[in-house]
Amino acid sequence: MGSAALTILGKDLRLRLRDRSVWIFALAVPLGLTVLFSLIFPDTEDLQITGAVVDLDGGAVAAGFADGVIPALVDEGLLERIVVADAEAARSQVTDGDLDVAWILPVGFSDAIGAGEQVELEVLVAAGRSLEGEVARGIAEAYAAEVGRIGLAVTIEAAMTGGLDPGLIGGLGELAASQPRLASLADEVSDVGDPLDFTSYLAAGMAAFFVFFTVQFGVTGLLEERKLGTMPRLLAAPIRPAAIQAGKLLGALLLGLASMVVLAVASAVLLGADWGPPLGTAILIVALVIAALGVMALVGSFARTAEQAGNLQSIVAVVLGLVGGVFFPLPGDAGVLRIATLISPHGWFLRGLDAQASAGDWTLALGPAAAIVAFGIVTAIPAVVLQRRRQAW
Amino acid sequence: MGQVAQQVLRATGLRKAFGALQAVDEVSLTIAPGETYGLLGPNGAGKTTSISMIAGLLKPDAGTIEVDGRTMTPTATAAKAAVGLVPQDLAIYPDLSARENLRFFGRLYGLPKAELTRRLDEVLSVIGLTDRADDRAGEFSGGMKRRLNIGVGMLHGPKLLILDEPTVGVDPQSRNAILDSVEELATEGLAVLYTTHYMEEAERLCDRIAIVDQGRIVAEGTRRELIATIGEQDVVRLTVAGDAAAAAAACERLPAISSADAEDDVVVCLVDGAAAALPQLLAEVAASGASVSGVEVREPDLEDVFLHLTGKALRD
Numbered sequence: 001m002g003s004a005a006l007t008i009l010g011k012d013l014r015l016r017l018r019d020r021s022v023w024i025f026a027l028a029v030p031l032g033l034t035v036l037f038s039l040i041f042p043d044t045e046d047l048q049i050t051g052a053v054v055d056l057d058g059g060a061v062a063a064g065f066a067d068g069v070i071p072a073l074v075d076e077g078l079l080e081r082i083v084v085a086d087a088e089a090a091r092s093q094v095t096d097g098d099l100d101v102a103w104i105l106p107v108g109f110s111d112a113i114g115a116g117e118q119v120e121l122e123v124l125v126a127a128g129r130s131l132e133g134e135v136a137r138g139i140a141e142a143y144a145a146e147v148g149r150i151g152l153a154v155t156i157e158a159a160m161t162g163g164l165d166p167g168l169i170g171g172l173g174e175l176a177a178s179q180p181r182l183a184s185l186a187d188e189v190s191d192v193g194d195p196l197d198f199t200s201y202l203a204a205g206m207a208a209f210f211v212f213f214t215v216q217f218g219v220t221g222l223l224e225e226r227k228l229g230t231m232p233r234l235l236a237a238p239i240r241p242a243a244i245q246a247g248k249l250l251g252a253l254l255l256g257l258a259s260m261v262v263l264a265v266a267s268a269v270l271l272g273a274d275w276g277p278p279l280g281t282a283i284l285i286v287a288l289v290i291a292a293l294g295v296m297a298l299v300g301s302f303a304r305t306a307e308q309a310g311n312l313q314s315i316v317a318v319v320l321g322l323v324g325g326v327f328f329p330l331p332g333d334a335g336v337l338r339i340a341t342l343i344s345p346h347g348w349f350l351r352g353l354d355a356q357a358s359a360g361d362w363t364l365a366l367g368p369a370a371a372i373v374a375f376g377i378v379t380a381i382p383a384v385v386l387q388r389r390r391q392a393w
Numbered sequence: 394m395g396q397v398a399q400q401v402l403r404a405t406g407l408r409k410a411f412g413a414l415q416a417v418d419e420v421s422l423t424i425a426p427g428e429t430y431g432l433l434g435p436n437g438a439g440k441t442t443s444i445s446m447i448a449g450l451l452k453p454d455a456g457t458i459e460v461d462g463r464t465m466t467p468t469a470t471a472a473k474a475a476v477g478l479v480p481q482d483l484a485i486y487p488d489l490s491a492r493e494n495l496r497f498f499g500r501l502y503g504l505p506k507a508e509l510t511r512r513l514d515e516v517l518s519v520i521g522l523t524d525r526a527d528d529r530a531g532e533f534s535g536g537m538k539r540r541l542n543i544g545v546g547m548l549h550g551p552k553l554l555i556l557d558e559p560t561v562g563v564d565p566q567s568r569n570a571i572l573d574s575v576e577e578l579a580t581e582g583l584a585v586l587y588t589t590h591y592m593e594e595a596e597r598l599c600d601r602i603a604i605v606d607q608g609r610i611v612a613e614g615t616r617r618e619l620i621a622t623i624g625e626q627d628v629v630r631l632t633v634a635g636d637a638a639a640a641a642a643a644c645e646r647l648p649a650i651s652s653a654d655a656e657d658d659v660v661v662c663l664v665d666g667a668a669a670a671l672p673q674l675l676a677e678v679a680a681s682g683a684s685v686s687g688v689e690v691r692e693p694d695l696e697d698v699f700l701h702l703t704g705k706a707l708r709d
Contacts (some may be wrong), residue, residue: 007500015488229482233545236448236478237501348442 007355008247009254016217018253026214029279030206031266048077049132052084052093059110065121065143066105073139094124101125101136113147152197196354198329200274203267204353205326207260208346212292212317214259216310218252219297222387223306245387250294256289276357280365284352287372291345294380295320301386320344345375399425400459401475401584402447407456414443418608420456423453424553429575429585431599433453433592434696435705439493439608440588441481444555447586461552474502477551479543481588487531491522494530495548502549512548518576520544536567541695543571547578554578555586560594572598592695602695606703619698626651627667628693629674631660635683643681647673656706663693663701665682 016022055066068373073079082099084090090102112119121140125133146310196204222245225231234244267273292296299316303309321327324346325337341347352368402424409417417439424430432440447458449465449472457592458465463472473474485494492513499509503605508656517523520540525533530541547554558573560568575598579585589595596616603613612619633640637655644653644662649670653662660678664670667690700706 007497011489011497015486018488036521200580202556228482228486229480230486232445232448232450232480233478233484233498234501235450235467236473236476238472238474238503239501240468360540381590 003112004237004243005246005250007359008234008244009250012218012221012247012251012252016251019217022214022217022255023039025210027262027266030203030210030259030263031270033202033206035271042278047132047135048080049073049100049135050080050082050098051103051132051136052082052090052099052204053103053105054084054087055092055105055111056107057105058227061110061113061147061177062105063101063110063122064147068225069143070103078135089294091124097126097129100129100132101122103136107226127192133137179264196276196329196357197274199271199352200267200357201329201350202327203263203271203273204275204350205321205346207263207267208288208324208349209321209326210243211256211260211289212296212320213314215252215256215289215296216300216313216317217323218248218250218255219250219300219383220303220306220309220313221248223300223303225335227306245384252293252296253289256292257285260285260289274294274357275353277362277365278359280356280362283362284349284356284365284372287376288345288349290376291372291379292376294376294378294383295345297383297387298379301383321346323347325350342371345372348375401426401461402430402586403457403459404443404447405457407443407446408454409446410454411452416608417446417453420605420608420610422603422610422613424584424586426584427579427582428553428600429579429587429598431602432586432588432605433590433595433599433602433699434588434605435590438605440605441557442608443605444478444557444586447557448476449473452658474549475552477549477553477554478582479546479547479556479559481561483538483542485530485538485541485545488529490527490529491517491533491544492526494541495545498545500549504549506547512550516544516548519547519577520568531570534564534567536563536570538699539563539567539571540574543574547583551583553584553586556590558590559587559626560589560591578612592699604695604699604702605698606705611702612698616695619695620693622661623693623701624651624665626663626665626693628691628697629662629664629667629671630687630689630691631662631674631685632687632689633658633660633678633683633685636681637683639681640678640683643677644674645679650674652701654704656701661697661700663697 053066053070054060070079070081074081082093084093084099084102087104090099090104094102095100102124104124106120106122109119109121121144123133123136123140125136222231225234225244235241264273264275264285268275295316296313299313300309303312321344323340325341325343326346341351348368348371352365352372354362355368356362400423402422404419404423407417407420408415418690420439420443422430432443434440442451443577446453446456447460447465449467449469452467458472460472461475463469463475465472467475486497489497490507495513495516496509499512504512513526514523517526518545522537522541522544525537530538533541543556546556559575560571563571572594575585575587579598579600587594587596587598599616601613601615602619603610604619605611612622614622630642631644637658637660641653641655641660641662644660647670649665651665653660655661662674663673663705671688671690675685675688696706
């Protein structure tokens with residue numbers, strides 16, 4: 001069986017390498033999309049914002065932002081803080097483009113928070129600095145959200161006791177700045193706590209997404225043989241029918257692995273991507289290709305023709321890829337979306353890369369890899385049974 | 394006992410049903426080395442199902458198959474190694490060259506490298522594709538593809554070569570080349586099982602012929618033996634204008650006519666002594682209200698045998 005399977009594998013690889021579509025799906029498109037997305041959505045790791053904070057309030061809550069959050073962003077290298085005299089000076093420098101952004105904390109900011117009233121933290125953004133503006137706005141909104149939550153708690157307490165504890169108000173800004181979300185705010189923006197940078201994430205996501213298309217060529221191979229009319233000849237040959245199936249799956253496995261490895265290396269060399277410790281990456285890649293084989297084989301076994309199989313497989317591959325978050329990194333508070341990634345091998349793959357890269361420990365890839373392989377096994381068993389039933393002239 | 398051992402193929406009591414359709418019903422046949430055996434019948438007669446079982450692609454519901462003394466089943470690799478199959482539909486890879494196609498299937502049949510190289514050149518020569526050996530099969534003409542299809546079947550030197558309607562859709566020149574190749578293979582001692590619905594091919598190639606209809610072999614023998622089932626009769630074909638069926642019914646009433654069948658505007662009669670019976674025949678047709686526009690008298694062929702046995706014409 002081994003020799004026959006290898007003979008079929010050799011023939012299939014020869015055909016696939018002559019078939020330009022396999023090059024397109026396995027290498028050109030994922031690499032191209034990674035480059036494209038990297039250009040459209042620049043990595044915030046390289047971003048440095050020139051900004052100023054104008055504290056017109058002078059209260060504790062405002063100080064929490066100006067002296068708590070902002071210095072943390074400076075420490076992370078995201079922000080170059082420029083000292084300005086007043087709000088007018090900040091406004092003028094933003095208008096001139098000398099500053100990318102400026103945060104204006106208005107008079108009465110702390111008191112308003114203490115009283116549970118609506119208050120505005122103004123963010124000024126220079127023309128043409130939309131990305132910097134989005135980051136600045138995100139920082140302000142995150143701070144406001146944290147302060148609002150704490151402020152509400154204080155307000156409730158004040159209402160129940162009949163008065164507001166001045167000490168509590170004083171500690172409000174400090175409390176807000178020390179909240180986990182704010183503490184990690186700079187990290188989130190600069191990607192320090194998310195070790196897969198944007199480019200690496202995209203490259204891995206694209207590779208994971210397209211490997212499901214790459215293995216299609218193998219798992220629809222039996223339908224292709226039937227379409228070509230060569231299946232009777234294969235079945236008439238003095239080989240075990242299982243050898244035909246084995247040859248096809250082996251071809252898909254090799255193509256899938258090759259495309260993933262080449263993309264990992266190419267994205268590292270060309271785009272500076274880093275998927276984390278190589279051993280963990282290799283384990284995750286093997287697991288993902290196994291899952292892709294199982295899922296695609298199962299979907300393909302419900303089809304009567306190669307075309308039908310291709311259509312069904314494409315739909316499943318796209319849905320799983322989208323659910324798995326291959327196109328954009330999901331933020332930590334993405335809630336349902338983040339949970340949904342658990343039903344996709346792509347999601348586990350990216351989760352595994354992220355975990356091992358963040359800790360620099362390849363063993364952290366093992367758990368996600370096991371989950372991915374489980375996808376492969378659960379789908380491959382019924383696929384093999386179904387395909388054997390259909391393996392006839 | 395010696396006679397039994399000489400048979401390359403021995404199929405006995407084959408039966409195969411697909412749901413309510415009995416595709417093959419009690420088919421038995423034997424083929425000796427160097428013998429070309431024809432399965433002659435219209436499309437849907439059960440020829441392809443029969444050879445699918447003989448090639449080990451389908452498991453019979455009943456019956457046994459032995460190829461070169463080995464029992465054939467879908468997993469019988471030793472028996473399969475003795476069979477070369479040329480399916481009715483082209484079974485080659487268009488993106489591989491002729492040589493690559495042959496090499497791939499040769500490897501599947503386990504040919505050693507040196508023998509494979511030798512056989513490649515031999516087969517390419519036999520099928521007339523030596524000059525195009527390294528061209529993609531997809532670029533070949535229909536006839537060249539058919540020849541390559543046959544070449545793949547005979548590459549590994551099988552004891553039994555099964556050809557399922559190998560000339561369907563082939564131009565006359567390629568058809569002749571294919572028939573020449575098959576004749577040559579038989580002279581080299583290969584047993585050939587050849588299915589066709591072309592009477593001329595069966596007459597030219599086959600030492601023995603089985604006439605198949607509705608899954609059953611309705612007659613078997615040499616061409617001479619099959620034609621003898623009609624007797625010493627002549628075939629008279631009358632081209633008529635008018636109701637051919639009524640004309641055939643009128644002709645059949647004559648004592649000299651053993652059968653008369655209408656096919657479109659032609660009445661085909663089996664006649665004892667055509668010269669004497671012809672005037673009466675023409676008179677009966679005229680009396681039925683039809684007029685005769687053409688008369689052909691000839692010796693019977695397998696087409697007439699098939700018509701006589703089944704009441705149907707041998708055609709698509």
